[in-house]
Amino acid sequence: MLERYITIEGEGYAEIVEKKSRFIASVFPVESQEEADAILAKLRKKYWDATHNCFAYQIGERDEIQRFSDDGEPGGTAGKPILDVLKGHQIKNTLIVVTRYFGGTLLGTGGLVRAYGKGAKEGILAAGLVEKMRVCLFTLEMTYPLSGKVQYLLNDKAYVIRETQYTDVVRFIVEVEMGEEEAFTEWLIEKTNAEISIEKGDYDLIQRSVKC
Structure with a gap:
């Protein structure tokens, strides 16, 4: 049983635009992998026409469950930057999904890493952080x-x-x-x-x- 830990206050949503590509961040508190996967399934239906639905989550007192996906983006340019936001702030029991609608201009690997990371951070800001x-x-x-x-x-x-x-x-x-x-x-x-x-x-x- 942890004496203290950081997590999000509630759900949060944010959107950024990079070279006409829209990045929509959706942030949720989750207590299990099943709950995270169920939310992912709903978001994939909601954003069925999106180019990518990339995500990361970490769950557990010691972050025992960590998952991320680039969902078709070049390897390491989407899911990992999102997970790095969670790890950087030591945020537990949280799912971040960043949905991308391609705007017609390639961002390159560096641009993708920055965009997905920025989207995730904006989502966290919208959700708010609390120390329990x-x-x-x-x-x-x-x-x-x-x-x-x-x-x-x-x-x-x-x-x-x-x-x-x-x-x-x-x-x-x-x-x-x-x-x-x-x-x-x-x-x-x-x-x-x-x-x-x-x-x-x-x-x-x-x-x-x-x-x-």
Whole structure:
């Protein structure tokens, strides 16, 4: 189970034109090879009149499944540049299809590599990237006088306070990245002279936007 990984936020579509050839990028989140192949089949029907439907995808925690196709373009000029976009950003569980409508002018191998790579990048920009991270939810209970100090400590270390409750005590629900649980507990006990109650809770999968 990965503690954190990057994937797309949702589906994305983009189009570029290079020397009158249209390159249409379609980007999808996928969890299995069967799902990717089913989407490919639908796109081939949708763009049945296209010159090429080139694609790449990688799936799995360790990118165990990687596939790409030049779909008739010269070898290494389409599928691999698309896959390189996924690998370059370490994007998991994602399918990119770049459909080409030939415009009458040959682009050459270098031009094809650039066009398919650019199309894939534009598709990723349209889909958006997110980092998914597993966190443990800790419940912290403390007195009112101590709460200001604890809040400062948490903010200073960029811990996210998901929820704050005020009763006879102050209660914070805090997100702690998976793998940091023990260090977090020891750090907070030391900083508060053990004047705080710390309860480890369930794990949750969160996501945050990532710049492409």
